Amino acid sequence: MASSVSSSSSTFLLLVVVAAAYFAGSFCRAAPAGAQVTSLPGFAGGKLPSKHYAGYVTVDESHGRRLFYYLVESERDPAKDPLVLWLNGGPGCSSFDGFVYEHGPFNFESGGSAGSLPKLHLNPYSWSKVSSVIYLDSPAGVGLSYSKNVSDYETGDLKTAADSHTFLLKWFQLYPEFLKNPFYIAGESYAGVYVPTLSHEVVKGIHEGVKPAINFKGYMVGNGVCDTAFDGNALVPFAHGMALxxxxxxxxxxxxxxxxxxxxxxxxxxxxxxxxxxxxxxLNIYDILEPCYHGTNVNKSRVPQSFKDLGATSKPLPVRTRMTGRAWPLRAPVRDGRVPSWQELAVSAPSGVPCMSDVVATAWLNNDNVRSAIHAEPVSSIGPWLLCTDQLDFRHDAGSMIVYHKNLTSQGYPALIYSGDHDMCVPHTGTEAWTSSLGYGVIDSWRPWFVNEQVSGYTQGYEKGLTFATIKGAGHTVPEYKPQEALAFYSRWLAGSKL
Structure with a gap:
């Protein structure tokens, strides 16, 4: 009898220990089979800094329209930390732009010779330090997303928002463990349209009781387009203020x-x-302080010979010589109707699209082993990855974003609108003007904000949770130029703190 009691007690204690460990330290997962990314070509650093998942979500079965995502779980506490959807702009540009060049978990180093695989090093300023991030290629035809029906490449703002909302609903069905996490939508450049229009669809779905219920908490836009008049009138005052x-x-x-x-x-x-x-x-329209390379030759004196040359606290490796974004010609803001593709702009510009080179991302994402590792269709099936595609026939059909921002913020959804203050593509002058035009009272007057006791930019807070901020010395893609400062404002805002 004593032996039997002892055995039962031991079994009970073991179950208690296992249960305690499970609930205290683990994250109950329901990820689709085969979605986890277990290793990445080019990364020799051992175990990934957090769990990664990638794959496709079909948003239209009849057309075979599939959107590709890459999820980087938070390195801190994925069960509780915010979940953020990241969108790059274009329209037509891949969100791997953000993954490779901005705030992804790695810094990418050129392989050094043609055809060689880039080397990946851990990024100390990755946004996955404080949140889980979904990088989404949207709409279909962008990056690694595609459709079996080419008519899907005739699209626009409203269809893109609807498809992205469908993606989210299906994605949360695949990953229901994230439904309780605070969810945010973020992006830059033409995502100044993507973010508020998608946020509108999400909020509408919440009001209509669409399931699964998304725990949407707010949104962020960096150097984003917003309104024809405000954006179009921004450049001349910017150029004057910058002594250009x-x-x-x-x-x-x-x-x-x-x-x-x-x-x-x-x-x-x-x-x-x-x-x-x-x-x-x-000038380099994406950052007036940076050189503009007018040809294919890179000034090798500016590129470090090795990662260690940069030091542990340096900014990400300068592996590209221009910053991507909405590259419309000067004085031609986004207007209603068809939006020219990146390649069309290159043809129409006298010397091509300014300062363009994205060799490292292209080499990595078109490698067969990389495609296999991240569960993407091979090049032979869907074609090569391009930073910005020419497949789309895209129409700006959502009008001014001011009405969207007014609607969302008036319902209590906080918004962080930030600008690199040396971007001439979408200058901060226009963004500051339209945020002020919403008419909200100022509750945090214009002041500097700091990182390491240094002024990192300026901010002004409004009623309804609206915050405008500049990042000193940053260009169009803020985390690319100022990674430490970007992580600082990002983490503070997500935590509900003042910048």
């Missing part, structure tokens, strides 16, 4: 165009604006 044009040129343009630069119709206005264009045309 003279006081005389500024006064001439302001007088001739009467402050309406994006749609100036008089001959005097056009002549004045041509002087502005001439003054700034040789």
């Amino acid at each position: 044009i003279s006081e005389d040129i500024y006064k001439e343009a302001n007088t001739a165009c009467q402050g309406n630069y994006w749609n100036g119709s008089s001959a005097d206005c056009e002549e004045a604006l041509s002087k502005v264009d001439t003054a700034v045309e040789e």
Whole structure:
């Protein structure tokens, strides 16, 4: 009898220990079989810093329309930390832009020779330090996403938002363990349209009782397009404030165009604006402080010979020589109707799209072993990965985003609108103007915010949870230029703290 009691007690204690360990330290998973990424070609650092999952979600069975995602779980506490959907812009640009060049878990180092695989090193400023991040290629035809019906590549803002919402609903069915996590939507550049339109679809679904119920808590937009007039009128004041044009040129343009630069119709206005264009045309529009490479040759003196040359606290490896984003010609903001593709802009520009080179991401994502490791269709099946595709016939059909921002924030969804202050593609002057135009009272007056006791930018807080912030010295893709500062404002905002 004593032996039997002892055996039962031992079994009971073992079950208690196992149960305690399970509930205290584990994350109950329901991920689809075969979705976990167990290793990545180019990464020799051993175990991945957190669990990664990748694959496709079919958003339209009849057309075979499939969107590719890559999930990086939080390195801190994936069971409780926020879950963030990341979208790059274009329209037509892959969110692997953010993964490879901005805030993904790795810094990428060129393999050094043609055809060699890039080397991956851990990124100390990855956004997965404080959150789980889903990188989504959207719409179909972008990055690794595709459709078996080419008619799907005729799309626009509204269809993209609807498809992305369908993706989220199906994704949460595959990963129900994340339904309780605070969920945010974030993106940059043309995602200034993607983010609020998708957020609108999510909120509408919540009101309509669509299941699964998404625990949506807010959204972020970085250097994002918003409104034709505000964006179109931003460049001339920006150029003047940055001493890129003279006081005389500024006064001439302001007088001739009467402050309406994006749609100036008089001959005097056009002549004045041509002087502005001439003054700034040789600059890198994504960061006026960075050099602009006009050919295919990279200035090798600026590229480190090895990762260790950079030191542990350096910014990410400078493996590309231009910053991606919405590359419309100067004074041509996004308007209703068809939006030119990246390649069309390159053809129409006198010397091509400025400062463009994305060799490292292209080499990695078109490697057969990489495609296999991340569960993506091979190049032979869906074609090569391109940073920005020319497959889409894309229409801007959602109008101004101001009405979306007003609607979302008035319902209590916080928004962080941030701008790298040296971006000439979507200048901070326009973003600051439209955020102010919403008419909310200021509750946190214009002031600097800090990282390591250094001014990292400026911020102003409004009612309804609206925050505007600049990042000092950053260009169009803020985490690429200022990774430490980007992680700081990102983590603080997600935590509900003031910047």
